[in-house]
Amino acid sequence: MTAELSGILAHVDRIGQMDLEGVEPTSHVVALENVWRQDEPVPSLPKEVALRSAPEPVDGAFRVPSPQADA
Amino acid sequence: MSELLGLTVAQAAAKIAAGEISPAEYFEAWRGAAAGDELNAYLCHVDGDAGYDVEDGPLKGVPVAVKDIFCTEGTATTAGSRILEGYTPPYTATAVKRLDAAGARVLGKTNMDEFAMGSSNENSAYGPVLNPWDRGRVPGGSSGGSAAAVAGGLAPCAIGTDTGGSIRQPASLCGIVGLKPTYGSISRYGMIAFASSLDQCGPLTRDVTDAALLLAALQGRDPCDSTSVGIDGGIVVPSAEDLTGLRFGVPTQLDGDSFDAGVRDVFQATLAKIEARGGEIAEVSLPSAEHGISAYYVLAPAEASSNLARYDGVRYGMRAGSDSDLLEMYETTRAEGFGAEVKRRIMLGTYALSSGYYEAYYGQAQKVRTRIAEDFATAFAGVDFVVTPTSPSVAFGLGEKTADPLSMYLNDFFTVPMSLAGIPAISIPAGLAAPEGGGAELPVGFQIAAPAFAEQRLLEAAHALEQEIGFEARPEGVDG
Numbered sequence: 108m109t110a111e112l113s114g115i116l117a118h119v120d121r122i123g124q125m126d127l128e129g130v131e132p133t134s135h136v137v138a139l140e141n142v143w144r145q146d147e148p149v150p151s152l153p154k155e156v157a158l159r160s161a162p163e164p165v166d167g168a169f170r171v172p173s174p175q176a177d178a
Numbered sequence: 179m180s181e182l183l184g185l186t187v188a189q190a191a192a193k194i195a196a197g198e199i200s201p202a203e204y205f206e207a208w209r210g211a212a213a214g215d216e217l218n219a220y221l222c223h224v225d226g227d228a229g230y231d232v233e234d235g236p237l238k239g240v241p242v243a244v245k246d247i248f249c250t251e252g253t254a255t256t257a258g259s260r261i262l263e264g265y266t267p268p269y270t271a272t273a274v275k276r277l278d279a280a281g282a283r284v285l286g287k288t289n290m291d292e293f294a295m296g297s298s299n300e301n302s303a304y305g306p307v308l309n310p311w312d313r314g315r316v317p318g319g320s321s322g323g324s325a326a327a328v329a330g331g332l333a334p335c336a337i338g339t340d341t342g343g344s345i346r347q348p349a350s351l352c353g354i355v356g357l358k359p360t361y362g363s364i365s366r367y368g369m370i371a372f373a374s375s376l377d378q379c380g381p382l383t384r385d386v387t388d389a390a391l392l393l394a395a396l397q398g399r400d401p402c403d404s405t406s407v408g409i410d411g412g413i414v415v416p417s418a419e420d421l422t423g424l425r426f427g428v429p430t431q432l433d434g435d436s437f438d439a440g441v442r443d444v445f446q447a448t449l450a451k452i453e454a455r456g457g458e459i460a461e462v463s464l465p466s467a468e469h470g471i472s473a474y475y476v477l478a479p480a481e482a483s484s485n486l487a488r489y490d491g492v493r494y495g496m497r498a499g500s501d502s503d504l505l506e507m508y509e510t511t512r513a514e515g516f517g518a519e520v521k522r523r524i525m526l527g528t529y530a531l532s533s534g535y536y537e538a539y540y541g542q543a544q545k546v547r548t549r550i551a552e553d554f555a556t557a558f559a560g561v562d563f564v565v566t567p568t569s570p571s572v573a574f575g576l577g578e579k580t581a582d583p584l585s586m587y588l589n590d591f592f593t594v595p596m597s598l599a600g601i602p603a604i605s606i607p608a609g610l611a612a613p614e615g616g617g618a619e620l621p622v623g624f625q626i627a628a629p630a631f632a633e634q635r636l637l638e639a640a641h642a643l644e645q646e647i648g649f650e651a652r653p654e655g656v657d658g
Binding site (some may be wrong): 111113123127130131133136139156157159161169173 | 265362469494497526546584630
C-alpha cells in the first residue's frame with residue numbers, strides 16, 4: 108500500500124505547483140444562510156430503538172471495554 | 179409478463195393510473211425478475227408479504243431499486259461494508275420516503291463499492307457486480323448495482339449517489355441514463371455519508387423521461403438536511419424535440435489521448451446529432467478542470483476520514499477484538515471491518531488534514547475547487563451546456579484496474595469537475611464502441627452539464643438529443 112499511496116500523492120502534488128495566490132477556498136458550493144427555529148423539544152429516537160443495532164447493549168447503554176484496561 | 183418488464187416507468191405509471199394494470203401485478207412481475215439476479219446487483223430483496231398498499235401519486239406502483247447507502251427502516255443497510263454488518267437502520271432516508279410518498283416502493287437494496295468509494299464496484303465487501311452486457315466486465319461504480327439492475331432488466335429504475343461520478347459513470351458503462359442533480363437539490367438525510375460537500379442522490383433510468391419523473395419526486399427542501407434547497411418550480415416531464423438556439427460547449431482541453439478511440443468516435447457522432455437537431459457546438463475553456471482529480475482525491479478522502487470516524491464498533495454494526503481493551507477493540511474492528519480502498523482513503527484524508535500538510539493539500543485543493551467552479555461560470559456565460567464523454571473508456575474487465583488505484587481514479591476524469599462545482603450533469607447512452615483490446619461492442623455515455631439548478635433545461639436538451647440518438651441496444655436477453 109506504501110507504493111500505491113506514494114503514486115497517488117505524486118499525482119495530487121501537481122496542484123502544489125499551481126499559483127493560487129489570492130484565490131478564496133471553496134468548502135461548500137451552496138450559499139448557505141443560518142436558519143433559526145424555536146427551541147421546542149420534539150420526540151427523538153427512543154432509547155431501545157437507538158440501542159437495537161448496537162453490538163453490545165447493556166442496561167439501556169452501549170457497553171465498551173474499559174478505557175483503563177491497563178490501569 | 180415480459181410485456182410489463184418492457185415498459186418504461188412513465189408508460190407503466192400511466193397504465194397503473196388508468197387502471198389497465200394493478201400495482202400488485204406490476205410489482206410481482208419485477209419481484210420475479212429481480213429474484214433472478216445473476217449479476218450480484220442486489221444485496222437484499224424486499225419481503226413479498228409486505229402488501230401492495232401504495233400511495234396515490236405520480237409513481238404509484240413503481241418498484242425502485244435503492245442503492246444500499248440509503249437507510250431503510252427495518253431493512254438491513256450495509257453501504258457495501260463489512261463494518262455495517264448487522265445494522266438495521268431505525269429510520270428511513272428522506273429520498274426513499276419521498277419516493278414512497280409518490281407511490282413508489284423499494285424493490286431491493288443494490289450492491290455498491292464500499293461507502294461509495296470506487297469506480298468498478300469491485301470494492302464491495304459482498305463481491306463485485308457483473309456488467310449485464312458482458313459478465314467478464316465491471317458495471318462501473320460506485321452505484322454499480324443500481325446501474326446493472328436497470329440495464330440488466332432486474333429493476334425498472336433505481337436511485338444511487340454520485341460524489342465524483344458514481345451515478346454517471348456506471349450509467350455510461352451500462353448503457354442507461356444517470357443524472358447527478360445540483361448539490362442541494364435532494365436531501366442527503368439518511369444517505370450514509372462519504373464526502374458530505376459532494377455527495378448527491380440521483381436517478382438511474384432507462385430514459386430521460388423516467389429520470390425526470392424520479393427527480394420530480396426526489397427533489398425538495400428537507401428540514402433534516404440544512405444543505406438541501408430543492409429546485410425552484412419543481413420538475414416536469416421533458417417534451418423538447420429540438421435544440422434550436424442552444425449552445426453546447428466542448429472543452430478545448432479535451433485531449434483525444436485521454437480517452438479511447440471508440441469513445442471519441444461516438445462523442446464526435448453525438449456532436450453531429452446535436453447539430454442535426456438545431457443545436458450549436460462551441461468551444462469553451464476549462465483550464466483548471468484537468469486538476470479536478472488531484473483536488474478531488476484530497477477533498478473527498480479528507481471528508482471521508484472524518485465521516486468514517488463514527489464506525490468504531492460501539493453504537494452499530496460489527497465489533498471485533500478485545501473484550502477488555504477499548505483501543506484494541508477500536509483498532510481490530512476497523513482493521514477487520516473496512517476494506518483496502520476505504521483504508522487507503524482514510525489514510526490519504528488524515529494525511530491531507532494533518533498539521534504541516536493541511537495548507538499544501540487541503541487548502542490548495544479547496545482553491546482549485548474555486549477555480550474549477552469559476553471555469554464553469556465563465557463557460558456558461560457563453561454556452562447553455564458543457565458536454566464531454568462520461569467515461570474515458572467502455573466497461574473494462576474485472577480485475578483489470580484493481581492493482582493500480584490511480585488508474586482507477588482517472589476513470590472519473592470527466593465527471594469529477596462537475597461534482598466539485600456542484601452543478602448538475604446527466605449521462606445518456608450515445609452509442610456502442612468496441613473495447614480497446616477488442617471484443618463485442620459496449621455502451622458509451624455522453625455527458626451534458628448545466629448551470630446549478632438548471633435541471634429542467636438539462637432534461638429538455640437531453641430528451642431532444644435522446645430522440646436523435648435513438649439508442650435501442652440492450653444486453654442479450656433483456657426486454658424493452
